[in-house]
Amino acid sequence: MSRARDRMQEADLDALYVDAGANQFYLTGFSAYEGGWPVWLSAFVLPLDGEPGFVLSEMHRDIMKHAETAIPADAVTTYRDGDDPEPLLGALLEERGVADGTIGVPADAWFGDGELLRSVASDADLVSAQSLFDRLRMVKDDTEIEHLRKATDIAAEAHAASVEAIEEGRPEYEAAMEITDAMLAAGSDNMGLGGVFRDPRQRRFADGDIVDVDMGPQFEHYATDCARNVFVGEPSAEDRRAYEVCSECLYATMDVVEPGVTAHEVHTFAEEYMADEGYDQPWKIGHGVGLMGGHEAPQVQNGNDVELESGMVFVIDPGIFVEGREQDTPIHIEDPVLVTETGCENLLDYTHDVVTV
Secondary structure, X not given: OHHHHHHHHHXXXXXXXXXXXXXXXXXXXXXXXXXXXXXXXXEEEEEOOOOOEEEEEHHHHHHHOOOOOOOOHHHOEEEOOOOOOHHHHHHHHHHXXXXXXXXXXOOOOOHHHHHHHHHHOOOOEEEEOHHHHHHHHHEOOHHHHHHHHHHHHHHHHHHHHHHHHOXXXXXXXXXXXXXXXXXXXXOOOOOOEOHHHOOOOOOEOOOOOEEEEEEOOEEOXXXXXXXXXXXXXXXXXXXXXXXXXXXXXXXXXXXXOOOOOEHHHHHHHHHHHHHHOOOOOOOOOEEEOXXXXXXXXXXXXXXXXXXXXXXXXXXEOOEEEOOOOOOOXXXXXXXXXXXXXXXXXXXXXXXXXXXXX
């Protein structure tokens, strides 16, 4: 919160309004269930000066009692589900002296929260504070990096389990259960399995399948993101080459990463590398990883001139889509890397070899 206030002062913000999610957890050590007003109002308000405030449902306040938080649960303003929390939020803003100030809001805040804010603080100037949150969270401290290392070690174990779980004739959901079990047994806080397993189906694996194993196990709320393909049967020469080019591109891109290089330059290098090999790179080459999964800053994509700094952690994810399949089928390799003082370190110790079952 102290670092946030330093940035608030630079940005001429009188307060931050933070809804449920990773930003709320980052500042307080707790987040209510995601889902904004009118389902829940879960509002954390950090004024530039004075005590922060929290408005939560009674249910979320009781859940918060079991967390290690920067805000005592007995300091939370609560309402009961079905009651109108609007007066409580209005009173909090008035008491903190920010009801007519400039209030920074995350760009991905729920629309309903924004409407409620406009209702209770009609004289306030609501502005995006997304760049503030990005700058706060992009560079990880030693504890965050260790959590991400552990999450990535868990991912390596789960990837190894995927090779044993995937086999011709086996239902996808059975393999998903086995991979998830290995992930949880290795210490993951979540069941972070995506790719083809995002919606586990009754469908059985068949010869010729290219299985996208994309996962994001989490440790102490910090989630990694990494992917491999498992080929059912021998891949075609074309598919094998595509996978090997992805590996070569990833290693070549790692050589470009160092402090001072922009995210745009990293993406452009990888995109041009793939193009030189005859492939279209259809998505951004990378994105930051951290709290609670998902894509966070820095977005390693075209046009992003953010300069890399030591302590940033993001994925490098070269790949293509294979045409003519019944669902989206990417061939790709995705590894998380840590920016160091002199370059970068691949956090995932798992093979790039073509794996067939």
